[in-house]
Amino acid sequence: ETGVTQTPRHLVMGMTNKKSLKCEQHLGHNAMYWYKQSAKKPLELMFVYNFKEQTENNSVPSRFSPECPNSSHLFLHLHTLQPEDSALYLCASSPSQEGNTIYFGEGSWLTVV
Amino acid sequence: AQSVTQPDIHITVSEGASLELRCNYSYGATPYLFWYVQSPGQGLQLLLKYFSGDTLVQGIKGFEAEFKRSQSSFNLRKPSVHWSDAAEYFCAVLKAAGNKLTFGGGTRVLVKP
Numbered sequence: 001e002t003g004v005t006q007t008p009r010h011l012v013m014g015m016t017n018k019k020s021l022k023c024e025q026h027l028g029h030n031a032m033y034w035y036k037q038s039a040k041k042p043l044e045l046m047f048v049y050n051f052k053e054q055t056e057n058n059s060v061p062s063r064f065s066p067e068c069p070n071s072s073h074l075f076l077h078l079h080t081l082q083p084e085d086s087a088l089y090l091c092a093s094s095p096s097q098e099g100n101t102i103y104f105g106e107g108s109w110l111t112v113v
Numbered sequence: 114a115q116s117v118t119q120p121d122i123h124i125t126v127s128e129g130a131s132l133e134l135r136c137n138y139s140y141g142a143t144p145y146l147f148w149y150v151q152s153p154g155q156g157l158q159l160l161l162k163y164f165s166g167d168t169l170v171q172g173i174k175g176f177e178a179e180f181k182r183s184q185s186s187f188n189l190r191k192p193s194v195h196w197s198d199a200a201e202y203f204c205a206v207l208k209a210a211g212n213k214l215t216f217g218g219g220t221r222v223l224v225k226p
Contacts, residue, residue, distance in 0.1 A: 002156065031212060043203065043216040056213070090156055094212055099145060099164075102207075102214055104157040 003027040004105035006091050012111045013081065021076040021108045023091030029103075030096050032074040034066060037088040037107070049074060050096065081112045115140040117206050119217035126194050127225045134189040134220050136204030145207035146187040147214070148178055152200045160202075163187065174198070199224040 004025045013019045025032065034046040048056035049068040063085075065077040074091055088107045094100040116139045126132050138144055145164050149157040161172025168180040178189045187204060204217040 002158065004156075006156075033212075042218050043214075045213055048212065092157075096212075098212060099207065100212060101147070101159065101162055102212065103159065104149070106156040109154075 002103055002105060004091055004093055004103055006105040006108050008108060009106065010109045012113060013078065014113055015081060015083070018077070018079045020078065021089055021091075021110070023074040023105060025072055025093040025103075027093055027103065029093035030071050031094045031100070032068060032071070033092040033094075033102065034074065034076055035090040035092060035104075037090060039087075043090070078110070083112050086111045115206050115208055115215050117204050117215055117217035119204055119220050121220045122218070123221050123223065125223040125225060128196055129193050132191045132194045132198070132222065134202050134204075134222070136187045136189065136217060137185050138187065138204070138206045139185065140206050140208075146178075146180060147205040147207065148172065148176070148187075148189050149203045149205060150200045151203065151219075157203065160189070194224055196224045196226070198222060
């Protein structure tokens with residue numbers, strides 16, 4: 001138990017579907033992150049939120065849409081994905097955006113068919 | 114730009130033997146360094162971190178790492194490996210501004226009985 005909970009743990013979706021990944025942290029942190037882990041690439045930072053405001057978008061395609069309604073919750077809305085988007089999506093949090101340890105959730109395995 | 118290199122993609126070690134995983138980084142400022150472990154199908158768990166001070170840091174599960182500024186290295190060690198240590202290990206360097214973690218490619222550790 002890391003204090004960062006992701007649901008669902010596994011998701012299979014078609015290319016025309018709309019789905020969402022959810023992340024919740026119980027650590028009282030103010031910064032939250034989405035990372036993508038593909039089989040053939042190093043871990044990639046996708047988005048950073050600090051106090052609910054997006055502070056980083058690492059050139060992520062618009063078919064990925066993040067939402068951060070409060071400092072404890074982070075969503076990743078998925079729409080018209082491609083098979084190459086199949087990956088492990090990791091949510092993480094840290095006390096703030098500056099120079100802090102980042103704690104990861106268990107990840108959501110996404111398969112796009 | 115910062116970068117992290119883990120030269121060994123796979124390492125096989127016998128149970129009870131010692132383990133050393135190499136990590137080299139490239140970063141202009143004083144680095145914040147981390148080692149994370151990922152068991153199959155799981156998220157990333159923090160093993161240990163170096164921010165400043167004593168260059169030999171102790172982590173969880175009996176792991177330690179030594180920061181050597183002259184060699185730009187942060188190698189991870191364990192004196193006696195257990196079968197449960199079979200996993201993938203990631204070295205990471207933190208760019209404090211924006212709290213961006215840059216990961217190495219990972220080293221997969223296999224433990225032989």
